[in-house]
Amino acid sequence: MTNNNSGSKNEEEVGSYFLEVARGAHKKKEEEMEEDTEDDESPTELNTINSSGGFLVVSTDKISVKYPSVNLHGHDVGVVQANKPAPVKRLVYYFEIYVKDSGAKGQIAIGFTPDNFKMRRQPGWEPHSFGYHGDDGMLYRGQGKGEAFGPTYTANDIVGAGINYASHEFFFTKNGAVVGTVYNDVKGSLFPTIAVHSQNEEVHVNFGQKPFAFDLEDFEKQERMKQQMTVEKISLPPNVSHGIVRSYLLHYGYEETLNSFDMASKTTVPPVHIAQENGFDEQDIMYALNERKTLRQLIKNGEIDAALGKLHDWYPQIVQDDKSATCFLLHCQKFIELVRVGALEEAVKYGRIQLAKFFGLAGFEDFVQDCVALLAYEQPQESSVGYLLEDSQREVVADAVNAMILSMNPNLKDSHGCLQSCLERLLRQLTACCLERRSLNGDQGEAFYLHRVLNIGKKC
Amino acid sequence: MSLFWIVIRHLAEIEAMATSKKVITKEEWEKKLKDVKIRKEDMNKLVMNFLVTEGYVDAAEKFRLESGTEPDIDLATITDRMAVKKAVQSGNVEDAIEKVNDLNPEILDTNPQLFFHLQQQRLIELIRNGKVEEALEFAQEELAPRGEENQSFLEELEKTVALLAFEDVSNCPVGELLDISQRLKTASEVNAAILTSQSHEKDPKLPSLLKMLIWAQNQLDEKAAYPRINDLSTAKLEDPAV
Numbered sequence: 001m002t003n004n005n006s007g008s009k010n011e012e013e014v015g016s017y018f019l020e021v022a023r024g025a026h027k028k029k030e031e032e033m034e035e036d037t038e039d040d041e042s043p044t045e046l047n048t049i050n051s052s053g054g055f056l057v058v059s060t061d062k063i064s065v066k067y068p069s070v071n072l073h074g075h076d077v078g079v080v081q082a083n084k085p086a087p088v089k090r091l092v093y094y095f096e097i098y099v100k101d102s103g104a105k106g107q108i109a110i111g112f113t114p115d116n117f118k119m120r121r122q123p124g125w126e127p128h129s130f131g132y133h134g135d136d137g138m139l140y141r142g143q144g145k146g147e148a149f150g151p152t153y154t155a156n157d158i159v160g161a162g163i164n165y166a167s168h169e170f171f172f173t174k175n176g177a178v179v180g181t182v183y184n185d186v187k188g189s190l191f192p193t194i195a196v197h198s199q200n201e202e203v204h205v206n207f208g209q210k211p212f213a214f215d216l217e218d219f220e221k222q223e224r225m226k227q228q229m230t231v232e233k234i235s236l237p238p239n240v241s242h243g244i245v246r247s248y249l250l251h252y253g254y255e256e257t258l259n260s261f262d263m264a265s266k267t268t269v270p271p272v273h274i275a276q277e278n279g280f281d282e283q284d285i286m287y288a289l290n291e292r293k294t295l296r297q298l299i300k301n302g303e304i305d306a307a308l309g310k311l312h313d314w315y316p317q318i319v320q321d322d323k324s325a326t327c328f329l330l331h332c333q334k335f336i337e338l339v340r341v342g343a344l345e346e347a348v349k350y351g352r353i354q355l356a357k358f359f360g361l362a363g364f365e366d367f368v369q370d371c372v373a374l375l376a377y378e379q380p381q382e383s384s385v386g387y388l389l390e391d392s393q394r395e396v397v398a399d400a401v402n403a404m405i406l407s408m409n410p411n412l413k414d415s416h417g418c419l420q421s422c423l424e425r426l427l428r429q430l431t432a433c434c435l436e437r438r439s440l441n442g443d444q445g446e447a448f449y450l451h452r453v454l455n456i457g458k459k460c
Numbered sequence: 461m462s463l464f465w466i467v468i469r470h471l472a473e474i475e476a477m478a479t480s481k482k483v484i485t486k487e488e489w490e491k492k493l494k495d496v497k498i499r500k501e502d503m504n505k506l507v508m509n510f511l512v513t514e515g516y517v518d519a520a521e522k523f524r525l526e527s528g529t530e531p532d533i534d535l536a537t538i539t540d541r542m543a544v545k546k547a548v549q550s551g552n553v554e555d556a557i558e559k560v561n562d563l564n565p566e567i568l569d570t571n572p573q574l575f576f577h578l579q580q581q582r583l584i585e586l587i588r589n590g591k592v593e594e595a596l597e598f599a600q601e602e603l604a605p606r607g608e609e610n611q612s613f614l615e616e617l618e619k620t621v622a623l624l625a626f627e628d629v630s631n632c633p634v635g636e637l638l639d640i641s642q643r644l645k646t647a648s649e650v651n652a653a654i655l656t657s658q659s660h661e662k663d664p665k666l667p668s669l670l671k672m673l674i675w676a677q678n679q680l681d682e683k684a685a686y687p688r689i690n691d692l693s694t695a696k697l698e699d700p701a702v
Contacts, residue, residue, distance in 0.1 A: 024497070234671040236692070241666045243693050245510050248503070254526045260519035261511070293526070300528065391528060395500050423506070424498055425695035426673055431496045432489070433676035433686075440482065440683045448672070450502050453665070454509075 010407045010415055011318070015325025016363070017419050018400035022329060023367050025387050025396070043082030043095070043192055043207050050119060051080035056196055064204040067103060067196040074144075075120045078196045081113060082207065085189035086163055088444045091223055094162035094216050095192045096173075096206045099134065102155040103201030108134040110161045112170065112190040123193045128186055131195070132161065132172040132179075139172075139182055150179030158213040161192065165445040166223050176213045187442055242272050244423050251421040253292030253402055287409040291315075292402050299398040300391075304334040307401070318404050323357065326404050328364055331355060332371045333397045336388050339374045347375065472685060472700060484686040486699060504529040506666055513655065513664040515542040533660050541654045548647040553582040560650065567657050574653050576606050576613050580620055581646045584637055587623050595624065 045062035056078025057066045067078045086093040097110050111123035111131035124131030124140025131140045134153040138146030153159050153174055160173040169181040194203055206212065242265065249258040265272040291314055298307040308330060311319045319327055331354040338347035351372060358364040370385045377383040387393070406418035420428075427450055434448035473483050484492075508529045511520040517538045520531055540563050547556035557578055560567055568575045579602055586595040599621055607614035619634050626632035636642065652662035670692055677688055687697040 228668075231668065231671050231675045234674050236667060236670055236674075240670060240692050241510065241664065244666065244670075245507055247693075248507055249523075252527075254523060257519050257522040257526050260522045261516055264516050264519060296526070392499075392501060399500065421503075422693070422695040423503055425493075425697075426670065426689065426692065427498050427503070428493045428496045429689050429695070429697075430669060430673040430676055431498070432492045433673070433680045435496075436484070436492065436684065436686070437676065437680045440680075448676070450498060450506075450669075453669075454502055454505050 011321075011324060011326070011404065013415070014403045014407050014418060015329075015400070018329060018396060018403065019325040019363065019367070021399075022332075022393070022396045025392065041084055042087050042093075043084040044209070045083050045207070046080045046194075046205065047083045047191075048080075051078075055120065056080065063206070063209075064100070064202065065194065065196055067199060067201045070104075070199050071107075071197050074122075074125070076197075077120055077122050078201075079113075079117070079119050079121065079123065079193060080195070081117070081119075081191035081193050082205075085115070085191050086112065088165060088189075088442070089438075089447070091166055091220050091446045092162055092164050092216065094160060094212065094214070095208065096158055096160040096212050096214065097194050098204045098206065099153065099155050099157050099159070099202075100204055101200055101202040102134070103196070103198045105198035106135045106152075106154050106201070107197035108153070108201055108203055109140075109193075109195040109197075110159050110172070111140075111193055112161065112163070112186075113193040114186070114188055114190060117191075117193070122195050122197065128188075129193070130170055130182070130184075131193070132159070134159070139180065141182065149182075150174065160212065160214050162216075163190070164223065166227065168444075173214045176215065178214075178219075239272050244426070248421050248423045250286065250289070251402075251406075252399070253289060253296050255289050255293035258289075287411070288405050292405050295401050295405070296398045299333070299401065300394050302333075302337045302340070302394065304330055304337055308334075311401070315405060315408060317408070318401075322354075323361075325364075326400055328358060328368075329397045329400050332368065333394065335371055336374065336393065339380060340389055344375060481682075482684040483700065484684055486687050486697070489687045489697075501529070505532075506669070508532070510664040510666045512538060513661070515545065515651070517542065533658065537658060541651060544654065545647045545651050548578075548581065548650055549643055551581075551585045551588075551643060553578055553585060553646075556650065560654070563654065564657050567653050571653050572606075572610075574649055576603075576610075576616075577646050577649055579603055579606070580616060581643065583620050584623070584642065587620075588638055592624060 046058055046065070048058050048062060051058060055067070055069075055076050057068055058080060059065070062083075065078065065080055071077075082095070097108075099108055102108065107122075109122050109124065109131040111129065113123045113126070113129040113131075117123075117129055118126050122131055122133065122140065123129045124133070124142070124146065125144055127142045129140075129142065132138075132149060133140060133146065134157075136146065137148070137150050137152040139149035140146040150172060151174055158175055162171050162173070163169075163184060164171055164181070167181075168184050170184050171181040172179050192205075192207070194205055196203055246258065246261060248254075249261060291310075295307055295310060298304075298310065308319060318324075319330075321327065331350075335347055335351055335355060338344075338350060355368050355371065358368045371388060373385045374380045374383070374388060377385075380386060381389045403418045406412070407415065412418070431448050431450065438445050438447050469485075504523075504527045508520060508523055508527075508531050511523060512531050512533050512535075515538055517535055520535055520538070523529060524531060524535075540559070544556050544559045544563070547553070547559060557568070568578075583595060583599055583603060586598060599617065603613075603617050603620075607617040620637060622634050623629055623632070623637060626635075629635050629638055655662040673689070673692070680686065681688075685700045687700055689695055690698055
């Protein structure tokens with residue numbers, strides 16, 4: 001593979017790019033989980049290790065507290081934090097308490113405190129802590145003196161505390177309605193905190209294991225809509241979406257769709273004109289449109305032999321090096337197709353001829369091992385290597401062949417252009433910008449995930 | 461790296477430090493781009509969503525065959541919707557209204573503003589064709605009663621009727637109502653109402669994502685200097701600004 005001409009170098013780049021994509025599919029499942037939970041875990045119960053034991057009693061199920069004795073001064077508050085800090089990689093974090101018994105003086109509090117909080121003081125009485133107190137309805141944020149904030153609360157009330165990462169605010173609720181918000185300038189992690197301070201006070205906490213009294217989903221929806229409205233006001237150059245869709249169809253070789261699209265565009269009112277000066281150099285991507293379409297169809301139908309045949313006829317240079325990444329992907333796919341129809345003996349034979357040489361080659365080994373592992377199962381589609389049998393695998397091979405042909409274009413200006421369509425580059429940029437922005441913001445808030453955005457519509 | 465680029469890079473860093481912005485080089489940024497996972501099937505869905513919402517029925521059908529992506533709406537309903545849209549775009553408003561009612565009579569019933577705009581368009585077309593008497597009759601019988609119920613309808617009605625006062629409509633202040641863009645506005649409104657009645661989002665997702673990209677880059681500009689995409693149609697990465 002040390003052929004030094006630039007054509008071959010291009011080929012290596014394209015081939016190994018798609019080999020990476022194919023190998024990446026194996027890790028897809030883990031990543032789907034990662035997107036969902038976004039890495040940080042939520043509090044589930046109260047922390048009995050660092051709570052001010054002695055002043056309060058935590059139940060065995062760790063979700064309720066009682067203040068048993070008589071309080072004497074301001075340093076015997078029964079405070080307890082959640083077992084984990086509030087997760088930040090999301091739009092909003094929220095939890096609630098139910099006041100079972102307001103005891104002698106109803107000196108209950110809910111709020112957020114930092115890691116090193118003095119566990120004998122009410123949340124809000126110490127710097128960098130925030131607390132909404134039931135006896136006076138005031139908000140305390142770092143000093144002994146509170147500010148008028150909301151209503152008082154007592155027995156049978158459900159009170160909630162939340163962090164809105166989009167607006168950088170804390171918000172508190174009483175019986176399902178927001179009572180007030182306050183700016184959140186805390187950078188470090190914060191623990192959901194509750195406190196009781198007079199005899200017989202009893203509070204139950206809900207970290208989401210039960211439905212909330214407050215409609216959190218609706219609140220989140222409203223927040224997202226606010227952002228959407230700001231974004232919608234931005235104006236786009238005319239017909240830019242149209243142009244991007246067209247270039248997508250051209251890039252991947254969806255010839256029939258492109259023809260229908262172009263015809264329909266002529267008769268729309270007003271007719272869509274794409275500016276030819278910037279953006280699309282038609283020569284580049286019209287290149288070999290029909291061949292690319294044909295090969296994509298063959299590969300998507302699993303007809304690998306036919307595809308290899310056509311490639312030998314039209315682009316022999318792509319398949320001349322049998323050890324190239326492109327040939328590797330095609331041979332593996334042929335093997336997968338044989339397993340799919342149950343022709344296991346033939347698959348074994350094919351594997352011995354075409355795949356054996358890849359064992360021991362870095363970069364190819366783990367993928368070829370997965371392919372061969374398919375043979376071990378009666379129901380390969382249910383196994384851990386079942387992903388190889390999905391349509392998306394055929395798609396990767398089709399895209400690889402497509403990119404290889406694009407790279408053969410003698411008029412090619414930008415070699416990277418073969419690898420990714422314009423749409424893909426835009427989506428990557430969008431995702432990267434959102435992630436970077438969040439990371440520079442203390443990792444707080446929601447990032448952009450195309451998959452999630454596309455499936456939001458399904459829920460309604 | 462040549463001395464020139466080293467100097468440029470230092471200048472960028474100095475400027476960034478002055479404004480406390482993080483500097484991200486092209487190599488660092490390209491690594492971040494590479495780490496993003498974009499699934500081909502999701503991009504296909506985005507394209508299909510565009511074709512379907514904008515009404516490219518044949519293209520959507522072909523795309524389904526060529527890519528194996530399932531449309532998120534019944535393609536048959538698109539043809540009906542497009543017929544309505546075309547009728548309005550061509551000025552055949554009566555025809556459009558009939559078609560909408562055939563599709564779903566509730567749409568106009570539950571959408572008084574849409575219905576008013578369609579009637580208004582009818583009036584505009586009558587005026588455009590010089591049918592002055594018919595236009596006046598129509599305005600008085602059909603539109604005036606609606607105008608009485610609603611202040612903004614009344615204002616629009618008065619604007620429309622004002623067209624009749626001018627010999628040379630191309631130069632009058634309300635001449636824009638005769639422009640084709642007015643038909644397109646109404647056509648868009650009816651298209652959206654039909655989609656909503658079919659429990660489908662009325663706008664394609666792609667333009668929103670493009671706007672989000674512009675927004676995200678503007679937001680990130682406040683905190684970092686990094687390679688931007690300034691031309692959406694080429695998606696070319698520009699080096700971080702000095």
